[in-house]
Amino acid sequence: MKLATADGRSRRAEQKRSERREAILSAAERIFSQHGYHAASISDVIDAAGISRGTFYIYFDSKDALFLQLIERFIGLMTDALVVVDPKKPEPARRILENVQRVVDVAFDHPDLTMMVLRESRGLNADVDAKLDRLYGFLREMVEGALVNGAKSGLTRRVNEAVVATALIGAFKEAFLHQLVTERTRSPDRQTLASSLFEFGIRGLLVSG
Template identity: 35%
Template sequence: MARARPIDPDSRRAQLVSAARQVFATKGYHAAGVADIIDGAGVARGTFYNYFESKRAIFQAVLNELMEGVVDAVAPIDVTRPVAPQVRDNLHGVVSMLLEMGDGARILFTDAAGIDAEGMETLGEFYGAATGRIERALRTGQDLGLVRECDVGLMASCLLGLLKEPVYQGLLRRRVFDADGLVDTIFSLVGGGLMRPPDAAA
């Protein structure tokens, strides 16, 4: 009711995106209304449309922010130093970031792909880029003699799945787990597989 005090447009925009993330994370894209977002931001309806063309547009902004957050959690690997710890850090960084997002992650996992063709494409490109990075890393590893022969394309998306699925199920089934445990599990699997060495003790 009281008129929101005018503030720097960039701040207002950021505030709206933040409110929107909250709302989308909680209710999902379709159940969320612009009304929820402006309530969250304490702003009038018209103000919203001064900053975003549509509900779809602010969703895209939220999505971009989330994707950026994940990307920023990954540091380039320096091959002149031991590789494993760096990979471990990156893995840990991404998982922590996703866990921190909490319900926000459902936007990346579920909502974005279910809205329209453009959403699918955005997400497809994002995961494509991620897979691409893993793929290149695998090839480098092969060149360095660390990684064995395999179909790098498929292997890359398998590895991505290794990371995503536990986080996704954490969301769906509201189970909590800690990032270190997951990183350890992934490392042990990638490091030596699942099978017990026929007779390790022998």
């Protein structure tokens, strides 16, 4: 009985905890994306989240830890969105387009988080740097692999895979950043953006247009 009660209580408590945590993260996403890491203060975040100063430090160890958490969230979303394309399976180009579409979805569904990540790059914190390095390393290897496979199978032209992989990542980053900064009305919808990027990035590399 007691246990059950305790369980129920703790479950409710657990949920409230989790909701609060989420509220802070969500507020921080907005604040960081608007002002950038340094210009955003903990005061901004707690005001936006509607909590007190002390409470923040119950949920997060530090400003850095909060930021890292958001970075990890973004990395998770991106990692989930991307499926490594097996060149032996049919229609690899279609798989790649689907990847592009899912990545564009992440940017459109989480504009603040995406902007936050794209605004600040390296140098804020060693942990963040390491995580982002791993993400970008993963992305580069993925793209590079696709390029190598494409060339092997005669689908794509030979290029400097390392450079082109990096360039492609940059192309997406800038497209997203510009998309998120520009007012909605004057910028393409997600479908157009995805296909335009795919066209540009992939079609251009095909041996035969």
